Amino acid sequence: MQDRFVKGEVIDITHFDGGCFAIKAKANIPPYSAGQFTKLGLMIDGKIVSRAYSFISHPDDDYQEFYLVEVADGILSPKLKALAPGDEIFLYKNANGLITHQRLPEANNLWFWVTGTGVGLALSLIKDRQIQKKYQDFVILHGITDATKIHYQQALADLGENVHYYPVVSRDPSTNLLQGRITHFYQGLQAHIPQPLAPEHSHIILCGNPAMINDANALLTEHGFEKHRTRTPGHITMERYW
Ligand SMILES: Cc1cc2nc3c(=O)[nH]c(=O)nc-3n(C[C@H](O)[C@H](O)[C@H](O)COP(=O)(O)OP(=O)(O)OC[C@H]3O[C@@H](n4cnc5c(N)ncnc54)[C@H](O)[C@@H]3O)c2cc1C
Ligand SMILES: NC(=O)c1ccc[n+]([C@@H]2O[C@H](COP(=O)([O-])OP(=O)(O)OC[C@H]3O[C@@H](n4cnc5c(N)ncnc54)[C@H](OP(=O)(O)O)[C@@H]3O)[C@@H](O)[C@H]2O)c1
Numbered sequence: 001m002q003d004r005f006v007k008g009e010v011i012d013i014t015h016f017d018g019g020c021f022a023i024k025a026k027a028n029i030p031p032y033s034a035g036q037f038t039k040l041g042l043m044i045d046g047k048i049v050s051r052a053y054s055f056i057s058h059p060d061d062d063y064q065e066f067y068l069v070e071v072a073d074g075i076l077s078p079k080l081k082a083l084a085p086g087d088e089i090f091l092y093k094n095a096n097g098l099i100t101h102q103r104l105p106e107a108n109n110l111w112f113w114v115t116g117t118g119v120g121l122a123l124s125l126i127k128d129r130q131i132q133k134k135y136q137d138f139v140i141l142h143g144i145t146d147a148t149k150i151h152y153q154q155a156l157a158d159l160g161e162n163v164h165y166y167p168v169v170s171r172d173p174s175t176n177l178l179q180g181r182i183t184h185f186y187q188g189l190q191a192h193i194p195q196p197l198a199p200e201h202s203h204i205i206l207c208g209n210p211a212m213i214n215d216a217n218a219l220l221t222e223h224g225f226e227k228h229r230t231r232t233p234g235h236i237t238m239e240r241y242w
Helices: 077-081 116-126 129-134 153-157 210-222
Strands: 005-015 020-026 037-044 047-054 064-069 088-092 109-115 137-144 163-169 202-208 236-240
Touching (some): 020 077, 020 088, 037 077, 047 064, 047 088, 109 116, 109 210, 153 163, 202 210, 210 236
Parallel strands (some): 109 137, 137 163
Antiparallel strands (some): 005 020, 020 064, 037 047, 037 088
16 A cells, blocks of 8 residues: 555645645656646554545646645544645555546536635646647636635636636625525526536536535536546536545
8 A cells, every 4th residue: 555655745835714725745756637636645653544636736847736625523634734844745656537638528618617625626727738728718616615715716817818717605695706506506607607608619527525516417417418428428527526
């Protein structure tokens, strides 16, 4: 088990509001693709305890970066949050995940319906030049409880004028952001978002909370979207975080 991990070092840790944080690490791992994930591990009682995390760094960067939330009562995430530069961290040798530019199908625009730290997947993919060439527009609906969970708005805007980021808050009526769950306003979507969402010209990535993915998948299926598979291309690609 332990030989599947590479020992690395934390080089930076950023603490954001809302219990979120970003870890920058340096470990000598083999190349990975934008959109993939690896496992981060810590040595606990002589064993590596690990969980999956999406890269938010670009594969060309000489470090690896991840965006996390501390899960209340979680086993690993509170310990990862307590790390400091110089601390030891283990990265799984081989990256995993099929949400890469090679696997995603052609479409005019690429949509993301993501919750919480699932927004990291959008950040990683849109940094990729192959992905930028493949799609004209990127539309990110980011489901979050409240505005304290918005941390990459500027980083996404910096990726280009074709990147459109829409936070949707479910428990923060005091803001003028889109209100509710991302699945709740499909019918009136065009009133809020000018970019079209339709199976003819969109591919949609669902990432994060599994309940959102189930609900979104059912809703989109009703509207003619189909699950994307290598052998039978469709319009929906999913990554459940738990
Ligand atoms: C492919 C993949 C990629 C992932 N990428 C990320 C990532 O980039 N960033 C990230 O923060 N997490 C990510 N996760 C989730 C991560 O692997 C852990 O499950 C999470 O950090 C909790 O670990 P823990 O040991 O603290 O909690 P555990 O003690 O293992 O408890 C797990 C419980 O925590 C809750 N939970 C897990 N993940 C989240 C989350 N992200 N937001 C809210 N609640 C959650 C669920 O209720 C779950 O049942 C990913 C998971 C998968 C499968
Ligand atoms: N350490 C800290 O300071 C701190 C602070 C806050 C939170 N946290 C931790 O952070 C973790 C993540 O919490 P989170 O609330 O951001 O994550 P989350 O449960 O993934 O919720 C994110 C968003 O997804 C929405 N959602 C949930 N189910 C959905 C569905 N079926 N369809 C559509 N949307 C759906 C939620 O809406 P609803 O609101 O309507 O459910 C919310 O807007 C928690 O484990 C918590 O313990 C830590």
